[in-house]
Amino acid sequence: MNKRWIVSVIATLVLLGAGTYGYFFIKQGVPKQLTAQSSLYIETKPEEKELVPQELKEIIFESQKLVVKIELPDGSFGSGFLYNNKGDVITNAHVVPNAKEVKVVTADSKELTGQVIGVSVDTDVAVVRVPELEGTEPLRLARTKKAELGDEVIALGSPLGFQNTVTTGIISGVGRSFEIDSFKYEDVFQISAPIAPGNSGGPLINTTTGEVVGINSATMDKGVIGFSIPLSNVITLLESWSESPMESLPRIGADAPGNNSGTESTNEDVATYLVNYFYESLNYRDYVTAYSLLGSSWQSETAYEKFREGYLDFLTIETEDLLTKKVGDQVEVVTIITVQQRSERGVTYKKYKVKFVLGLENDQMKILSEEREEVE
Missing domain, CATH: 3.10.450.100 (NTF2-like; domain 1)
Incomplete structure (x- = not known):
């Protein structure tokens, strides 16, 4: 009986000793051997940052500050918007026909001087450089992505001289093509946002992303149908002028009064x-x-x-x-x-x-x- 008791005690002590050794071996030894990440851990690539939708009022407030009125000595006027940090403003060619220097009026009524550094005789776009706007954060641009049918948009500009005017609508048609005087409009957006003479050159902005998707350029004589040049179609041309301004500007044979530039209105x-x-x-x-x-x-x-x-x-x-x-x-x-x-x-x-x-x-x-x- 005593012999059995002694054997039982010895067996118990052996088990306790083995358990204690195993515990400390695992705790201290095993972690030192784990030099590689667990195969159960999958490294994920960070997702591309998506544009966070902004409230419409915030988009309007931020965008209006970067939209300008462009005036010529003959009394005609149009709109434009800052698109880079060099102080370059995008507008329509028919807003600045045959002009080298123009007056640029900012949203806070400052009158600045701008130089036309690029203008096309067949695509209705131009770039005006305003040195005093250099370093200003520009509008965000949809450089590659086009707007789609049904997208909600806002048009900003100075219709009939009413600066800082905002109108809303949708992309009501795509792929429209026509000609006005010497300008060819190809693959343009049709928009329901009301625009009028003086809106020319102003930005068309997607209300979800806050990005400029087009350049408001023309309107029908009747109704409120407008047309906007997709920015992605002309951004390469515009940026080439910003990189290398034209040494001499081509002459535009005729102004384009039907193109939505402003003159004295009745x-x-x-x-x-x-x-x-x-x-x-x-x-x-x-x-x-x-x-x-x-x-x-x-x-x-x-x-x-x-x-x-x-x-x-x-x-x-x-x-x-x-x-x-x-x-x-x-x-x-x-x-x-x-x-x-x-x-x-x-x-x-x-x-x-x-x-x-x-x-x-x-x-x-x-x-x-x-x-x-x-x-x-």
Whole structure:
């Protein structure tokens, strides 16, 4: 019995000793042998940094500071935008025809001098160098990627001289081609964002990425259809001028008045543009901008909250051709609108005949009144 007890104790001590040795061997010895990474660990490559979508207001605020108005001695004007840190501004060739030096007005109303360093006689693009803008962080560019049908965009510029104007829309067509005077427009975007004379040369910006995708260049005589040159189609040409400015500029045989460059506009032109801009702002639910286009008498009779309430049930507004005529010192604009509207019965479609009266207040055109009646 005692013999069995002694054997049991010895066996227990041996097991405890072996266990203790094994524990310290594994703890101290094994880690020293692990010189390579575990095969279970897979090294992953860092993902390419994607553009983080910005809020639209932030995109507009940051972009407006880099969009300029370009003026010529003859009174014509257009738009442009800073695209590199050398102080180079992209614009249309028809904005700066046969000019070597131009006035550049920044968003904060500084008047600078720019030199045309590159211009094409057949592709409607040009580059203006503004030394005082050198070192300024430029707009972000979509150098290779093109916008696609349905992409939401904003157009910035100085339509009819209204600097820092922003209009919104979508890419409503791609691959459009046509000619205006000596300029060939090939593979251009068609856009629904309203543009007008003076918008020429301004940037078309993707509202998701904040990148410039096009150069606003032309518009139809009727309606609000505009056209924008894809930046990726011309960026190589533009950068070649920035690297090696032209020693002598080619002469453009004729200006391109149909190309959306600004000249002194009639009151009828301004009235038509303002009505289009009014409805475009309502479609985007930018009631503040729409309200700002009203005359002082209308605003004094209608508080902003009441004005906004009157359009809250309008989901979309489509306009037919605007008929404009001058009546004394004022301008009448008549149009038919089709409204997608909320009601107790759900969403309905209604047509209205609308007559606007516009006039000057402190030398600025304003919408003085609106008469609206439902039509069958």
